[in-house]
Amino acid sequence: MTFDSNAFLIIFTGSLIAISCGFLGVFMMLRKMSMTGDAISHAVLPGIVIGFFVSGSQRSLEVIIGAGLLGILATLMIDWLRKKARVQLDASIGITFTLLFAIGIILINLLAYKVDLDQECVLYGEIAYLPIDSWITKSGLNLGPRITWLAALNFMFVVGFIYLLYKELILTSFDESFSSVMGIPAKGINLALMSIVSYTTVSSFESVGAILVVALLVVPPATSFLWTKSLMPLLKLTAVLGILIALLGYYLAYWFDSSIAGMMVTVAGIFFGISVLIQGKRPFWAKGTSTVNQPFGI
Amino acid sequence: MIKQVENPILEIHDLTVSYDQNPVLWNVDLSLPGGNLVGILGPNGAGKSTLIKAIMGLISPTSGYVKVFDKPLNDVRARISYVPQRESVDWNFPASVLDVVLMGTYGKLGLFRRPGKKENEIAMKSLEQVGMSGFVSRQISELSGGQQQRVFIARALAQQADLYLMDEPFAGVDMATETAIFQLLKEMTEAGKTIIVVHHDIHSAMNFFDWLIMLNLHLVASGPKELVMNEEMLRKTYGGKLNLLTRVTDLIRQQDFNPLKS
Numbered sequence: 168m169t170f171d172s173n174a175f176l177i178i179f180t181g182s183l184i185a186i187s188c189g190f191l192g193v194f195m196m197l198r199k200m201s202m203t204g205d206a207i208s209h210a211v212l213p214g215i216v217i218g219f220f221v222s223g224s225q226r227s228l229e230v231i232i233g234a235g236l237l238g239i240l241a242t243l244m245i246d247w248l249r250k251k252a253r254v255q256l257d258a259s260i261g262i263t264f265t266l267l268f269a270i271g272i273i274l275i276n277l278l279a280y281k282v283d284l285d286q287e288c289v290l291y292g293e294i295a296y297l298p299i300d301s302w303i304t305k306s307g308l309n310l311g312p313r314i315t316w317l318a319a320l321n322f323m324f325v326v327g328f329i330y331l332l333y334k335e336l337i338l339t340s341f342d343e344s345f346s347s348v349m350g351i352p353a354k355g356i357n358l359a360l361m362s363i364v365s366y367t368t369v370s371s372f373e374s375v376g377a378i379l380v381v382a383l384l385v386v387p388p389a390t391s392f393l394w395t396k397s398l399m400p401l402l403k404l405t406a407v408l409g410i411l412i413a414l415l416g417y418y419l420a421y422w423f424d425s426s427i428a429g430m431m432v433t434v435a436g437i438f439f440g441i442s443v444l445i446q447g448k449r450p451f452w453a454k455g456t457s458t459v460n461q462p463f464g465i
Numbered sequence: 466m467i468k469q470v471e472n473p474i475l476e477i478h479d480l481t482v483s484y485d486q487n488p489v490l491w492n493v494d495l496s497l498p499g500g501n502l503v504g505i506l507g508p509n510g511a512g513k514s515t516l517i518k519a520i521m522g523l524i525s526p527t528s529g530y531v532k533v534f535d536k537p538l539n540d541v542r543a544r545i546s547y548v549p550q551r552e553s554v555d556w557n558f559p560a561s562v563l564d565v566v567l568m569g570t571y572g573k574l575g576l577f578r579r580p581g582k583k584e585n586e587i588a589m590k591s592l593e594q595v596g597m598s599g600f601v602s603r604q605i606s607e608l609s610g611g612q613q614q615r616v617f618i619a620r621a622l623a624q625q626a627d628l629y630l631m632d633e634p635f636a637g638v639d640m641a642t643e644t645a646i647f648q649l650l651k652e653m654t655e656a657g658k659t660i661i662v663v664h665h666d667i668h669s670a671m672n673f674f675d676w677l678i679m680l681n682l683h684l685v686a687s688g689p690k691e692l693v694m695n696e697e698m699l700r701k702t703y704g705g706k707l708n709l710l711t712r713v714t715d716l717i718r719q720q721d722f723n724p725l726k727s
Contacts, residue, residue: 197558331577338568342554348521349572349624350542396604398559 173298174417176312180297181413181431183318184371187325188383189405191364193398194329196388197340198357202257203245204384206264207361208368208377210241212271215369220278231369238365239358241267294374294427314374321370328363329402332356337398375428382432386439387412393442408438466698467495468688472535474499474628474659475520480529482512482519488527488682489515495687497676502654503661504674508703511681513663514550517630520661521547533628543572546626548617548634556606556613563601565616566591569623584623591622594649596642610637618646629653629660635669647673667699 195204211234218233241263248259294314302313329336338346339353346353364384371380391404416431423430473496482490490512497503505513518524520531522538534541546569569591570584580588592598595615600608608616614634621629635643647669650660654675661678664670670677677693679685679702686693686702 199555334568334571334574334579335576337560337564338571341558341560341565341568342549344518344521344523344549344553345547345568345620346571347523348542348545348547348630350539351572392559396557396559396606397561398564401559 174421176298176315177294177427178413178417180312180315180318180374181294181417181427182410183315183322184375184380185383185387185409185412185431186406187318187322187367188371188380189387189409190325190329190402191360191367192384192388193391193401193405194336194340194360195364195384196392198360201385201389202260203242203361204364204368205381206245206260207238207241207365208372208380208384209264210267211235211237211365211368211372212268212377213237213274214271214365215372216271216274216278220274231366234369235362235365237267238368239362242358242361297374317370318374321367325363325367328359332359336360375431379428379432382435383409383412386432386435390435390439390442393439393446408435412438466686466688466693467684468692469496470498473497474534475661476532476535477520478530478532480516480519480531481527482515482524483527490519490680491683493529493680493684495678495684497659497661497687499659500654500657501659501675502650502673503659503676503678504664504670505661505678505680506664506667506670506702507680507685511702513680514632516678516680517547517632517661517663521545521630544627546621546624546629548621548629548631550632551610551613551617551636556608558605560605561601562592562597562603562605562608562616563588565605566619566623569620572624587625588619588623591619592616594622595619596645611639611642614638615642615646627658629658631660631662633663633665635664635666643669 192201192204195201214233214235214237215230216233218230221233222229224230244263244267245256245259248254248262249256252259254262297312297314300313301309301311302316335346335351335356338351339356343353368377368380371383375383387405387408388401390408391401394404395401412431412435415434417427419425419434420427420430475497477493477495480490480493481488489510493516505516507513515524519526520533522531531538533545538545563585566588567580567584570580570587574580574584589598589601592601595618597612597615597619600612600616605613605616614637618631618634621631634646638646650662651673654660662674664674671690671694674690676688677690678687679693679698681702681704686698
């Protein structure tokens with residue numbers, strides 16, 4: 168088989184998105200907030216529409232800022248409903264994101280004459296068109312696919328964020344009140360995490376779509392968690408799974424002539440299913456008492 | 466019987482805390498001297514945990530204020546440590562015993578910096594003090610309840626604070642460990658630290674604490690053990706719970722504890 172640069176680009180971009188989502192997903196899972204990721208990925212819609220309306224372009228900074236703000240708003244709303252209005256977490260998530268998503272749809276309809284944007288584009292996305300959507304500078308220089316650049320930028324943000332705030336993320340995930348007593352701003356860290364999740368959602372929605380972003384946020388971390396109980400291996404395994412999912416997803420989609428993003432998530436689901444079966448069947452003596460010597464790797 | 470002190474290490478002024486308009490703590494007004502082992506006693510639902518959470522600013526009071534080391538709370542956070550109830554966290558979290566104890570050093574490290582050799586040594590020493598050095602690399606999900614409790618105490622020790630607030634640190638801990646930890650806390654108070662412990666066992670409270678706070682929505686008593694540990698205060702605190710009271714009087718008799726003598 169000859170080297171297919173398009174295939175490589177799609178797999179490469181897919182891996183970047185899957186790893187970014189996976190890393191964030193690990194921390195969302197540790198905070199028992201996986202479904203908040205789901206909420207955010209839908210709640211950013213009005214922000215995208217408003218950003219689009221203001222700037223007139225789907226690729227502008229305003230869109231990202233709008234989405235980021237809406238992501239934070241969704242987080243705050245969920246938190247407020249839960250703590251102040253005493254609604255259960257799952258209910259407050261359901262109320263918040265459906266409401267914001269509905270507002271987004273109404274906005275799209277109201278502004279339809281001005282906005283070249285539809286729900287499908289946000290919900291599904293299509294990574295297969297990535298090679299034909301190049302980033303061409305004014306002087307006519309072709310720098311390669313735009314979405315790949317976006318995904319790479321996002322990947323760097325996510326890795327940088329986790330690297331810099333590693334210990335704060337761990338501490339606030341494990342024991343929020345202890346960190347507050349120490350003076351580490353648990354709420355601020357939480358909002359920072361939520362904004363980077365919003366940003367990741369927006370920069371990925373063109374390629375894999377909002378629904379499938381959720382799958383990438385939840386499934387790979389949950390799969391890794393079945394295999395390991397320490398954080399560093401958990402992150403590494405999530406990254407490896409991300410690459411495998413992109414690789415297998417692409418070739419299976421190619422084979423069946425189907426959606427790449429859809430196939431990626433199906434592969435993720437299969438990995439998860441296999442892990443559950445293996446871990447469920449393993450006799451108790453094979454699990455044993457773990458002897459992990461490395462603390463967090465810091 | 467509320468004894469106020471000069472130059473208190475902790476001053477609580479007219480503190481009222483309510484959940485949903487229902488006050489759970491009324492007008493608590495007390496001051497504590499430094500270098501003491503302080504016990505908070507009271508029946509279930511008396512507001513013991515609420516009181517220490519309000520001291521640490523985890524719950525905002527309806528009225529009143531708290532001053533620690535004669536300063537507002539936010540200026541002295543690095544000097545305050547907290548041992549939460551064991552059930553307050555998920556022990557399936559992917560971390561080892563050492564990881565959790567190292568968390569105690571995060572506050573002093575500040576943003577972006579990682580714990581290094583020095584922090585590791587502090588953590589190891591803290592684990593040694595609670596007798597858990599054999600479990601350094603054990604996953605926290607594989608610990609027993611008492612061991613988890615000791616890990617939490619080690620984490621607080623690693624913080625090297627001056628004021629420690631502990632919420633039921635002896636729940637699920639066996640007698641031998643309890644005595645050993647009390648001994649450790651005693652040594653710490655001798656070194657000038659102040660430790661406030663929410664406690665439910667009146668018997669061991671009589672043996673170990675220097676200063677007692679008795680709480681039942683209102684502040685019933687706050688003062689040196691010899692002054693406040695008497696039948697009247699206990700009846701006011703645990704009021705009406707006859708069964709318990711008989712047991713308490715029995716205990717007092719066994720201990721040959723006569724408040725009139727002192």
